[in-house]
Amino acid sequence: MLKNKEKNFERNLVVKSSTDNLSIIREFTTTSAKECGCSEELTGNIILAVDEACTNIIKHAYKYSSNGEIGITIKSTQANIVILITDSGEHFDPENVPAPNLIEYQRQKKAGGLGIFLMKKLMDEVNYKVLRDNRNQVELVKHLK
Amino acid sequence: MADFNVSSRGVGSVNVLDLKGYLDAHTAPELEKAFNKLIDEKSFNVIVNFRDLNYISSAGLGVFMAYVETMRENKGDIKFSNMKENVYNIFDLLGFPVLYEFFKDETEALDKFKVQG
Numbered sequence: 001m002l003k004n005k006e007k008n009f010e011r012n013l014v015v016k017s018s019t020d021n022l023s024i025i026r027e028f029t030t031t032s033a034k035e036c037g038c039s040e041e042l043t044g045n046i047i048l049a050v051d052e053a054c055t056n057i058i059k060h061a062y063k064y065s066s067n068g069e070i071g072i073t074i075k076s077t078q079a080n081i082v083i084l085i086t087d088s089g090e091h092f093d094p095e096n097v098p099a100p101n102l103i104e105y106q107r108q109k110k111a112g113g114l115g116i117f118l119m120k121k122l123m124d125e126v127n128y129k130v131l132r133d134n135r136n137q138v139e140l141v142k143h144l145k
Numbered sequence: 146m147a148d149f150n151v152s153s154r155g156v157g158s159v160n161v162l163d164l165k166g167y168l169d170a171h172t173a174p175e176l177e178k179a180f181n182k183l184i185d186e187k188s189f190n191v192i193v194n195f196r197d198l199n200y201i202s203s204a205g206l207g208v209f210m211a212y213v214e215t216m217r218e219n220k221g222d223i224k225f226s227n228m229k230e231n232v233y234n235i236f237d238l239l240g241f242p243v244l245y246e247f248f249k250d251e252t253e254a255l256d257k258f259k260v261q262g
Binding site: 019020022023026044047048051052055058059100102103105106107109110111112113114115117118121122 | 148167169170171173200202203204206207208210211212213214215231235238239240241243244
């Protein structure tokens, strides 16, 4: 449940696709989530889910090029907190990403493959789509009970 | 801005990595460097002390996944200590407690290494 039920709450941020900006993204997410009344625990979960989504964009959509843009919109209604994250990089199909197998990853000395699984654990919905202008969009949704 | 810091200290035959700040995809390479240095020095008994670590993302967790096998192949291990609850919860969500040892305090982790010889 949100403490401040501001109607049509919405905050936006656009940053370049560099891991250097992950701290700016975290600050923006923290401030926005708190402004719309999220608890500390919920704020923590949203920060991490957004970080994971943006890290995936930098890594997979932009292949570590820092020339791309990442747009983040955080909005809340009475029922949901919704975060929309957009990029103009390569399309990425999360359906092709298998559930992580820690024992196997460890054996292979593999460092990646946990982000999407973590996002799904932290949020109620993780939806991917390609927008009409061909940008990619990740939608993170948390239902407020 | 120093978001993250890792420093290494020797305690007997064990090396302790003290982590501070925020461990994410931007700062994880610093932790990788610290592990590579330990491997070069053939220091395979490692405790990671999380006392001053405020935040971890999957990029940080991935570093442990990538290095633990090398330590274990050389009869060592990576053990974790002094983790804040919010940080532990992320390890827990991903199932790490089945594969790694977590200790409330660094001395408990040191004792475990002593028992294992």
